[in-house]
Amino acid sequence: MLTIDAQRFMRRHESLAKWGATGKGGVNRPALSADETGARRELLDWARTRGFAIYVDPIGNLFVRRQGRSANALPIRMGSHLDSQMPGGNYDGVYGVLAAFEVLETLEDNAVAFDAPLELIVWNNEEGCRFSPTTMGSAVHAGSLPLEQALCAVDSEGVTVGRALERSLHLLGSLTPVDLGSPCSGYIEAHIEQGPRLEALGLSVGVVSGIQGIAQFVFEVEGEEAHAGTTPRDKRKDALRGAINLVEDLALAIEHDDDVRFTVGKFEVAPGAINTVPAKVVFTVDLRHPDSEELARLVQVVQVVSSSLRLRCRVHCRQILNSPPIKFDAAVTAVISESCAKAGIDTMTLPSGATHDAKHMAELCPSGMIFIPCRDGISHSDREYASAQDMIQGANILLASIVRLADLTSVGTSDQKHERV
Ligand SMILES: [Zn+2]
Known part of the structure; x- marks a missing residue:
């Protein structure tokens, strides 16, 4: 040979x-x-x-x-x-x-x-x-x-x-x-x-x-800038807390089998001051799966979960890549x-x-x-x-x-x- x-x-x-x-x-x-x-x-x-x-x-x-x-x-x-x-x-x-x-x-x-x-x-x-x-x-x-x-x-x-x-x-x-x-x-x-x-x-x-296929998203979570010392809990619209909840909800809804790859690789907080309630968070999601039907279903799950945010913030979710397996x-x-x-x-x-x-x-x-x-x-x-x-x-x-x-x-x-x- x-x-x-x-x-x-x-x-x-x-x-x-x-x-x-x-x-x-x-x-x-x-x-x-x-x-x-x-x-x-x-x-x-x-x-x-x-x-x-x-x-x-x-x-x-x-x-x-x-x-x-x-x-x-x-x-x-x-x-x-x-x-x-x-x-x-x-x-x-x-x-x-x-x-x-x-x-x-x-x-x-x-x-x-x-x-x-x-x-x-x-x-x-x-x-x-x-x-x-x-x-x-x-x-x-x-x-x-x-x-x-x-x-x-x-x-x-x-x-x-x-x-x-x-x-x-x-x-x-x-x-x-x-x-x-x-x-x-x-x-x-x-x-x-x-x-x-x-x-x-x-x-x-x-x-x-x-x-495997890849779907990528950019999320923008909008809250309201406020004083860290004077704003009571029921008045806060904390974009960072909202974004953290959203990432946890997404992981819970999506990571149900070993073939799923779910990654939040970028997370930006604004204005980024130690004594200010965050007004805006932008983060990315990279989602992968080898099966095209399952990936399509997971993309739907992302959309459903992102529309049910807690903590009085607004969410905008944009899919920037759809590459099927x-x-x-x-x-x-x-x-x-x-x-x-x-x-x-x-x-x-x-x-x-x-x-x-x-x-x-x-x-x-x-x-x-x-x-x-x-x-x-x-x-x-x-x-x-x-x-x-x-x-x-x-x-x-x-x-x-x-x-x-x-x-x-x-x-x-x-x-x-x-x-x-
Ligand atoms: Zn290579």
Whole structure:
């Protein structure tokens, strides 16, 4: 059975880790920063040395292509991202990029030819921490976010995506343009789990069934500013007390099963003086569930609960995001499961708690994901860690799955489909 060059794979991982290294095991490599551009440049240098073709689409997603035998065959794609949180870990994103690049190199080393070209996509701005929203590159590529809107997004210093992209691309050498939404026949992304389930069961690889849905809300609770010392209890319209009650009522009504994720991540109190009854509180709710009907029901529950506030305050609730769950393609998921079975690796099927670029690719073509465990389920942190053994195992499953997809999409007899030239 074909396997990756594990030493080269780990060497490449170590080499990219220097871009934005925090000195504590993680990286600070926001999208289109000098460090992320450095990591992209190093990867493209490796790709050029191997003779792979390189393309860029209008939102700055990079495509590294190993040509196929047929001029008409649609590409099969893999991918992930090289940007990180500020700071983030040294596995989130970069793992999937390097696993995919290693698949291309291994096939090249072994002169395995397919009809279909194989491509690695390095997505632009997956993290969404420098420029909002998250998964910007894949959303624009798949047509769910307008290009112009994305290019106008600004960072905290007023720099637009358009300007930062121009500067970054200038440093990457010559790139051939490719259209948004270019057709392909399949997509697989390898990623760390960013949760604790695989590690708890001692598994090296997980097959991802889909990505849970997200609904996000902004709440404004309005009371009345008053003197903290002179205003009696029955005259107070305390927005903070109202907001606290509301958060507790929401949690009680919503958190009824283990698949629900309910988070209040932002909470702002005004005017914010020690001796003034708060007049206004603005807080956010991030609500997730893998089942679309259940998520829709929970969204209704949020609306009902928010209209029944105690403590004489007014509440305004605005839903700012409705992203339904997706299920990955059954055939792609089966190919990944079969690759694990053939390699004698125990696995499990699990939904992804975090969102990924694969969510947008699933709108364009049959898609799937492979997870590997990360220690204590920790991610978006210097402490993020995946073992070399799991990284290698996951990359080998990606290789086997891509070979299987490429065989399935090749024409001709089964003997001719997958040949060494
Ligand atoms: Zn990621």
